[in-house]
Amino acid sequence: MKTLDFEAVQAFVLVADLRSFTRAADALNSTQSAISLKLKRLEERLGHRLIERTPRMVRLSPKGEIFLQAARNLLGAHDDALGSLERKRATLKVGISHHIVGGELPVLLRHIHSADPGLLVEMRVASSRELEAQFDRGALDAALVLRHDDSRRDGDSLLVEPFGWMAVPDWIHHADEPLRLATQAHPCRVRAMAVGALDEARVPWVEVFVGGGVATIGAAVQAGLAIAALALRVAPPGTIDVGPRLGLPPLPSREVVLYSSTSDRQLKAALRTLVSAFRSQPANATAAAPQTAEAAS
Incomplete structure (x- = not known):
């Protein structure tokens, strides 16, 4: 009877999910190299190629597609067996800035649950400023936030997030009128970044919508009320960066930083899964490409 290496199966599922x-x-x-070796031995054990790897992408083979659900079931049964006699549940308290998480949140949660079904996750989505304060008070085990300046240099830099002037494709700005903005209330640091760039370029502006979170700002943009400075990752579907078309000043990118204080191995493993899943989620494909002058005409 064939037996399978559990860690190899776990590696296969993660490669399939993260495509990397x-x-x-x-x-x-x-x-x-260790992951590659595990998958090679798993494929040899099964007698089938599971992963097709090219210089540009990683994807499942037809046999890999068939095996994936069975692999998930195996991992789930393993976790159920290990957790059947456990009384204490580990809790991960994590915060994510609403400026960097949007429609991909269900995907992130699925990855965390798949990696550790018994883990209790307490997730808070708020501004980077609020989450930094909660982390410093010890209310959070970890926080994923935007770094806006050099006043704080701790934490691990994960990636650089681009920002754009997001609007619906048919949004019109009249040159003789102030630029209509949708923003968060002061003291939002993304708001300060946006209006600071406009003031420096001497572009008149007026707030026509003040939201209580990025989701509300995105709704105002989708409704055609205004333009907003948003990370491409959270820009609403169907919106584009109209900054180049309107001659607006480019917005600076911001580092995404992870603050973590936990030394618990289980929680650190869950955080690694969260970070890997976060990195694997691309920016809004529609929003990522700025509209050119030819496309606007």
Whole structure:
């Protein structure tokens, strides 16, 4: 009777979900070469190629597509067996800035649950400023936030997030009128970044909508009320960066930083999974490309 290496199956599922050997290795606190070796041995054990790897992408083979659900079931049964006698549940208290998380949140949660079904996750979505304060008070085990200046240099830099002047494609700005903005209330640091760029470029502006979170700002943009400075990752579907077309000053990118204080191995493993899944989620494909003058005409 054939038996399967559990860690190899776990590596296969992560590679399939994250579409990357490197990100799967990060999530498992391993190396890319070790993950490759595990998958090679798994394929030899099964007698089928599971992963098709090219210089540009990683994807499942037809046999890999078939095996994926069975692999998930195996991991789930394993976790159920391990957790059947456990009384204490680990809790991960994590905050994510609403400026960097949007429609991909269900995907992030699915990855965390798949990696550790018994984990209790307490997630808070708020401004970077609020989450930094909660983390410093010890109310959070970890926080994913935007770094806006050099006043604080701790934390691990995960990636650089681009921002754009987002609007619906048919949004019109009349040159003789102030630029209509949708923003968060003061003292939002993204708001300060946006209006600071406009003031420096001497572009008149007026707030026509003040939201209580990025989701409300995105709704105002989709409704055609205004333009907004948003990270491409959270820009609403169907919106584009109209900054180049309107001659607006470019917005600076911001680092996404992870603050973590936990030394618990289970929680650190869950955070690695969260970070790998976060990195694997691309920016809004529609919003990522600025509209050119030819496209606007």
